[in-house]
Amino acid sequence: MTLTKKAEATRQHILDTGHQLVLRKGFAAVGLQEILKTCNVPKGSFYHYFPSKEAFGCALLQQYVDGYGRKVNGLLAADGNGYDRLMRYWDAWIAAPGDGVCGWAEECLVVKLAAEVADLSEDMRQVLHGGVQRLLARIAAVIDEARGDGSLPAGPPSLVLARVIYQMWLGAALLAKLSQDKSSLIQARAATVHLLTCKAFSPASPHPLP
DSSP states (O other): OOOOHHHHHHHHHHHHHHHHHHHHHOSTTSOHHHHHHHHTOOHHHHHHHOSSHHHHHHHHHHHHHHHHHHHHHHHHTSSSOHHHHHHHHHHHHHSOTTOSSOOGGGGOHHHHHHHHHHHHOHHHHHHHHHHHHHHHHHHHHHHHHHHHHTSSOOOSOHHHHHHHHHHHHHHHHHHHHHHTSSHHHHHHHHHHHHHHHOOOBOTTOSSBOO
């Protein structure tokens, strides 16, 4: 569907407003009427851009994972060896670049919606899952680059390591929401440094050697 600039701006306004609502309340808890009222658009305009609330959710998540990917690429493409670039990404979970208070973990829709959309919508699950898989592949690539430039030692398969570390950060982000402090994220950072720099893993398995 080709949209005029005005129509595209309206569609983007609905997505941006919906993003903030969903980030605060979750997807299921945000009703269509609340979206319409907050956006100040009629129901007909909403359905002109999105045939259903689920389609809106898919568009919202696709916009999020695409934007997140661009932010990650910006951090990982900056100067520094592989290890420094990896830690720059994890540090952004605690405090976003240019923002000493709010980190990426606090605005992560994977943290907010993964369990919900997995049960709610197969299409939304696939969008979010695809975004996560691309992120893991990007992290794994930088682990390989770090091993190549000597800033990290050899270790388990990079994709296995990327997945284990990412899983740890997701859990830490959930605990940070519950406790309303960042101690779990700071602990995840320390564990990340250990996992990246130690060799106490079997090349064929993520399980520590005895």
